[in-house]
Every structure is written in structure tokens, then in C-alpha cells.
Amino acid sequence: MRKSMASNRLQPDVGFNFWMRWSNFQRRYAPYIFISPFFVLFLVFGLYPSLFSLYMSFQSWTPSDGWGRWKFVGLENYTFTFTDPMFWRSFWNTLWLGVFSGVPQHLIAIPLAFVIHMVLSRFKTFVTAVYFLPYITSSVAIALIFNTLFATHNGVINLVIAQLNTWPLLGALLPDQNINWFTSANIKYALAVVVVWQFTGWNTLLYLSAIQAIPKDLYEAAAVDGASRWQQFRYITLPLLRPMMFFAVSLTIIGNMQLFEQPFVLLNGGASTATPGGQTVTMYMYRTAFEWLEMGTAASIAWILFVFIGILTYLNNLAFGRAARGGD
């Protein structure tokens, strides 16, 4: 192209006009062309399926009907889902897991990040990396590993509990017999342990990066005024962490409301007897679509969950958001 421009300079004729026009054209439209792949892909593989699933949620269709033979059923899918006890069970499971696998992540991660920041210097990256390992590991791999660790007879976790049971005080709180984790009543606790183990390191990393961004002289000034470590944490670190809390809690809400892989594997794809007590809404949606082949009903489940996540995000925004944006 450079070459052609050089020759055009010598002969300003039709070619020159063409070059100028091309040059203007590509300069003007370049940014649009550069960003267009995202928008094309989003329209085709993101927005279109979303809208299509909204349409689907008012239709009845199962693959044996043949492609395109949708039947309009109005709100039937929604009324079915809202009166389906299995849906409400999975909804309850999701909420329970959302709280009991979500809250501990932050309750552990914030002090952990503070401790890492305060007591470590040389090994800071190493220690953070260790805590971060589960986050980069496949959820399926993690669920498979914990599947063996939670075994009822001679499972590592039950043996550790049996060991702790011989300790004074602590022993009184623990059951004397092996726990069968794979029952409807117990599977939730196992799932919560897995999720907390997997994502606490990620939150620790987020909070640590926010703590490191707090200016040192704030702590120094507080120390001069006689503030203890605890007071520094309570009155400097915690308030300044609020924007990051908002961000991290938002991610936890969106992630926890969609928990799929961990319950899917620990419940053996739905074949486990513990399925009713552990399956989440997304897993129930998956089974409605691919096991019972009710695509329309599955779409209605997806949209109900979508709206619910939207409401939770909005509430989180009300609780944290204003402070997070600095307009306290």
C-alpha cells in the first residue's frame, strides 16, 4: 500500500482519487469494523438465543414434535413451573446454597486477605497463589475429587471428623457415626463445603488487591493516634473495602444462583438418591430440557431465574452500590 501511495504521488490522476477515497473510507469505518466481531457474535449467539428462549417459554415443544412445530400455550409453562414442587425444592436448594456457600467465602476471605497483607512480605505472592489454586481448577475435577473425599465409609472427611470427635469440647458438637453425605438432607452441606473451598481464594485475591491499594499513611496516622490492629481493620480497612465488597458480592450472587457443575457431578447427573435435596435451579432446568425434553418449560425456568438474579443484583446495588460508587 505504501508503494502504491508513492507512485500515486508522482501521477496524481484517477488512481490518486481512488487511494484518497479508500484512505478516508478505511479511516472512517475502521473502528466500527474492529469492534464488529463482538457484536455479530453477540447478536447471533447471545441475544438471539435469549430472545428465542423468551419466545420458547410461551410454547410447547419436544424434539419428537419435529423442528419448528411449536405450539403456543400462553402462560402454561409458567403456571406449571410455579406450581411444580420440584421447582420450588430446587429454588430453595439454590437459595440455601447461595447463602451458605456464599457468605462464608467473604467472612473468611476478608480477614484472610488482611492477615496476608499484615504478616507476609516475601511470601505474599506464593501464599496467595496457594489459596488461589482451586479457582483455576476445573469444577468437574473438584467435584470428582470431593466425591471420593466425602465417601461414607473410610472417606477422608468422615475420618477427620471421627478424629476430631475424640477431642474435648469439639467432640460434643460432632456426630459419633459416619455421616452419609449423599442423602437429600446432607448433600447441601457437602456442596457448600466444595463451593466455599473453590471460591474463597478468588475472593481473597480480590480483597487483597483492594487492601493493597489503601494508602499506607492512613494506617500510619492511625497508629500514631494509638489505634490497635483491630481498630485499624475495623475503621480503615473495612470501610475502604466497600467498593470491592460490592463487586465481589455481585459476582458471588450471579455465580451462586447459577451453580451447576458441582451439584451435577456430586449428584451423578441427577441419578443420585440425594438429588431432590441438592439439585439447583439450573440443574433442574437442564434435566427438564435434556432428560424430560420439555424445552418450553425449561425456558420458562431460565427466565424466572434470570428475573430473580436481576432482582437480587438490584437489591445488592441498593445495599452496597451507592457507597461503592463513592456517593455515600
Add this chain to the structure above:
Amino acid sequence: MVSPKRSSILGLLPRLGGYALLVLGGVLTIAPFYFMFVFATHQRSEIFGFPPPLWFGEHFWSNYQILLQKIPFWRAYWNTFYLAFMITITTLFFCSLAGFGFAMYNFRWREPLFAVVLATLLIPAILNLIPFYLLIYQIGWINTPKALWVPAMAGAVGIFMMRQYIVSAIPRELVDAARIDGCSEFQIYWRIVLPLVRPALGTLGLITFIGAWNKFADVNVIMRTQETKTLPVVLRTLQGATDVEWGAIMAGTALLVAPLLLVFALAARQLMEGLTSGAVKN
């Protein structure tokens, strides 16, 4: 009066408590990985015997043989790698290109369009699973890897990361100078910008590769035959059988996890900094 010596011991206590806490947490974090590698070298009967194995055994090879016999193991390994590789390469290209577009040009609708990119991050991914499956079914891409990597070529996270990096790392004068020298807009991207954003490309490449390597939900519905499935999906199918060979599953899991542990060992700092940079700037 507290003697100076005693107060220094008291001052040390919180620090020692901190260390103890960190070590305990670290052990709890590492333990499942350790047991994965240990169990990979034991038979099923040993894994659930008493006491459970705490040290490496000698059955890794037989577990590996079971794997080869029950699933197309290396085929699945290749599928996993191919998918992750294609997603990573295309993401690096399209996201840096779009990031450059958003960072270095003033054009109409720039801000609202960028807001749309960011808004897509809030859409819960798994909710699209069913219509996405139907779309892929409709266009006849079931059992083909492109059904999984084409839609993932230009993710919002990558565009956001690249835009942030280009804004901070590349002066506009440089772009203007290249333009005066006669570079076309694409040449500016290819010859000037791309070499300068290598650190960000490295980080984005790592994040993308790890995410793609671990993909499950969409692979699970799109890839219906054993030959096309990736390793996480095919390992999961081993669990459904009766008399589950947990030793073999752990061996497969270890082989799935090991490459990422290796990559992480080499680039942990870069990866962690990259993952949090967007969050901190917000």
C-alpha cells in the same frame, strides 16, 4: 509495668497466630489436590480401605490402562486442547482488535456500544444453554468443535482488558505518527499496537486458555459422542457406571489438572494481577 521483653512477645503473638492461620488454611486448600494425586496411584479397594492411602501407591499404570480401555482418553485430551487453543488464539486477535477500536478512536456511539459490551458480562451464561443448544442443532453444528469456539471468539472480558491496557500503554501520538507515515488502520493495529500489548496478551491468553480448558456445561450438551467430548465431560461419564473405578477417575482428573497447575506455577503472579486489574480499576 510490662517489661520490654514481655511486650515484644505479646506483640509477636498476633503475628504467630496469623502464620498458624495461614498454614492451616493452606493445608486445607492443598489437601484435596494431594489426595487426588495419591488416589490416582491406588486401586478402588485401597482408596476406600482403612486407613485410606496417605502416600503414593503403585497402581497409577493400571489406572491409566483402565482409562484407556473405558474412554477415548487421548482423543478427549486432544479435543480439550484443540478447543482451548482455538478459543485462545481467536480471542487474542478479536479482543485486542476491538480493544484497540474502543481505546484509540473517537466515533459515534462509542460510549453506548462499550456499555453494551460490559452489560453482556451481567447476563447469566447458563440461562442461554437451551436456546444455544437449539440454535446449534438448527445450523447443524452438533458434535463439531466450532460450535463451541466460534461463539467464544470475542468475549467482553477480553475486550475490556485490552481496552484498559491500550489506553494506559499506548500514546495516541504514536498512532497518529504511524498514520502520517501511511499506515492503514489495520496496519497500525498489526505493526504498532500488537507488539506493544504483548504483556496484556499473555495474561488474557492464560485466563482464556484456563477457562476454555475447564469448560463443561455447553460442551456437555453440544458434544454428544464419546469421540467429540472433552476430558472433563468424558471423565464425568465414567462416574455414571456401576463399580466406579475411582482410582482411574482420579488418574484422569490428575492428568486434566496437572497442565494447569504447571502453567500456574510458572505464571501465577501475572495471572493473578491480570485477573484483578479490571476489578481494582473499577
